[in-house]
Amino acid sequence: MTTHFWLNETRPARQAGAPENRVYVRQYGNGRAILLAVHGFGRSGARMERLGLQLGDQFTTLAPDLPYHGKTEWYDDRYTPREFSRILQQLLDRYPDRPVFLMGHSLGGRYLSSCLAGLEHPDLRDLVLVAPDGAGGRYTNWIDTLPSMLVRPLARISERPRSILRLSGWLSKRGIINRYSAEYLKSNLNDRPFRRRIAGTLRSVLKFPPRAEAFERALQRHAMVCTVFVGDRDPLLHHDRLQSIYGPLPSVALHHYSGSHWLPERLLGEYYRNSLLTTVP
Known part of the structure; x- marks a missing residue:
C-alpha cells in the first residue's frame, strides 16, 4: 500500500495571515512495526519507496519530505531542531502502541541523531544511520568549519546564482569544498526551488x-x-572522522559494506527483517 498525508507545523505564525508550514509524508506498506525514514539533501521521501515496499508486509514506512524538499510546503527561511522534533513527534504520537524503528540517510541521519534526545515514545526499538552527514559528510562538512557569521551571508547569496558560483569556485580552488560539491552547485543553481532549498538548509x-x-x-x-552503515566506496564521507566520532560510542556499531553513497535497500531490508525476528515476540 502506498499513500500520503500532511502534518502541520504547530507553532503560532509570526504574522497574522502568514502561510502555515506543512510537511508531506509518504507512507509505504501496512505492517505492524513502524519505520520512520528520513531522506538526505536534494531527495524526498520517495527515495524510501523501494525499501518501504520491500518491507511492506512487516513495516509501515513513514517517509517525510524535509523542509524545502519534495512536496513539503515550508515558508519560513529556516528551521530548528525543536521545530523538526515536533514534526517527528507528531508521527510518533500516531502509533503509541506499535514498535518504532528510526532510519536516517545522509543529512537525514544528521537530523535524527540531533533530535533523538527530544523524542518520546514507549517503544523505540532501533536507530540506523546510513552515510550520516555532519560526523563525516563532505556535503556540509565544510559548513561546519565556517564561523556562523559567514554562513548567514552565504545563505543569502546562494539565492543569487552568479554570486554563489563565483564563491564556490573560489572555495574549491582553496580546498575548502571538493570539486564534486562545486560541480553539483553549478549544475543545479539555475533551478529556483534548488536555490531556496540550499539557502534554507x-x-x-x-x-x-x-x-x-x-x-x-x-x-x-x-x-x-x-x-551506522558506511559504504567502503563512498566518496562523500570523511571515513576517518566518522570512525573517530562513532567508533568510541558503546551504543553504536559501525558496519562497513561494499557500496557508495546510495541507499543500500537490499542490505537494509535484510537488516530490518532480522531485527523483527530478534526483537518482536
Missing part, C-alpha cells in the same frame, strides 16, 4: 551539530542501539 544545518556524547546519552536514555 544552509540557514538551518548548523543548528543540528554532531555531538557524540549527547547522542550517546540519548541512546542510553531510550535503551537503544544505533547501527
Whole structure:
C-alpha cells in the first residue's frame, strides 16, 4: 500500500495571515512495526519507496519530505531542531502502541541523531544511520568549519546564482569544498526551488551539530542501539572522522559494506527483517 498525508507545523505564525508550514509524508506498506525514514539533501521521501515496499508486509514506512524538499510546503527561511522534533513527534504520537524503528540517510541521519534526545515514545526499538552527514559528510562538512557569521551571508547569496558560483569556485580552488560539491552547485543553481532549498538548509544545518556524547546519552536514555552503515566506496564521507566520532560510542556499531553513497535497500531490508525476528515476540 502506498499513500500520503500532511502534518502541520504547530507553532503560532509570526504574522497574522502568514502561510502555515506543512510537511508531506509518504507512507509505504501496512505492517505492524513502524519505520520512520528520513531522506538526505536534494531527495524526498520517495527515495524510501523501494525499501518501504520491500518491507511492506512487516513495516509501515513513514517517509517525510524535509523542509524545502519534495512536496513539503515550508515558508519560513529556516528551521530548528525543536521545530523538526515536533514534526517527528507528531508521527510518533500516531502509533503509541506499535514498535518504532528510526532510519536516517545522509543529512537525514544528521537530523535524527540531533533530535533523538527530544523524542518520546514507549517503544523505540532501533536507530540506523546510513552515510550520516555532519560526523563525516563532505556535503556540509565544510559548513561546519565556517564561523556562523559567514554562513548567514552565504545563505543569502546562494539565492543569487552568479554570486554563489563565483564563491564556490573560489572555495574549491582553496580546498575548502571538493570539486564534486562545486560541480553539483553549478549544475543545479539555475533551478529556483534548488536555490531556496540550499539557502534554507544552509540557514538551518548548523543548528543540528554532531555531538557524540549527547547522542550517546540519548541512546542510553531510550535503551537503544544505533547501527551506522558506511559504504567502503563512498566518496562523500570523511571515513576517518566518522570512525573517530562513532567508533568510541558503546551504543553504536559501525558496519562497513561494499557500496557508495546510495541507499543500500537490499542490505537494509535484510537488516530490518532480522531485527523483527530478534526483537518482536
